[in-house]
Amino acid sequence: MLLATASCASTSSGGAKTPLSPGPSTTGTATTGATPTVSATVSSPSTPVDQNSPEAQAGIVTYRAMWADVVKVQATMNDNDLTLSHHLVGDALTYFHSATHINRLNGYVSAKGEPKLLDPVVTHVVGSGSSVQIVVTDCVDDSGYTKYTSDGTKVNDGDPGGRRFTQALVVPVDGGYKVKTFAYSRTGTC
Structure with a gap:
């Protein structure tokens, strides 16, 4: 797994999904943020x-752009590359920056391939306008996204990768949208 060493939100040891939810709650170490207004409408699985x-659409576009940024930065393991801040903020930015930094410290100089985003969908929308919170849920296959050392050796870290339940909380930031919280199981x- 490319991002195994840093975590933003977690699953239990049994692998149960710990879903993100809009509002002031906490998932793992990631706080999801501001409280939606009282008049907010919450989408649920029944709706x-x-x-x-x-x-x-903004949630899906931002989520896909976030992954493109991550792939670009981890292709060189440059933890000083500001590209991550284009579509990430808060705990999610810390998560991916830390993963890249730790990978570089471990001697990994590049990542090749890219994760397959199998079915990103928006599962919750809370609030509207500048207070909207959007939860994107996906199944990401990272089996073809691997790390390499400076001599071109593929890293065998004991995790072959595979399908992972993934969620991202997308929020408005400075006239656009960014992923604020991220959970990678x-x-x-999935």
């Missing part, structure tokens, strides 16, 4: 989110 709504959780 599917319109995937064509502007909020859902262990292999085999």
Whole structure:
């Protein structure tokens, strides 16, 4: 697994999903943020989110852009590259920056391939406008996304990668959207 050494949100040892939820709660070490307004409408599994709504589209576009940024930065393991801040903020930015930094300290100089985003969907939208909170849920296959040392050796860290339940909390920031909180579960959780 490419990001195993840093965690933003976690699963239990049994692999149960610890979902993100909009609002002031805490998941693992990641705080999800501001409290939605009282008039906010919460989408739940019984009320599917319109995937064509502007909020859902913004959530998916931001989530995909976040992954593109991560792949770009980890291709060189440059933990000073500011690209991560384009679509990440808060705990999620700390998570990916830390993972890249730790990988570099461990002698990994590049990552090749990229994770496959199998089915990103918006599962919750809370609030609206500048206080909207959007939860994107996905199953990410990172089996083809691997680390390499300076001599070109593929890193065998005991984790072959695979399908991982993943969630991201997307929020408005400075006129755009960024991923604020991120949960990346262990292999085999989706």
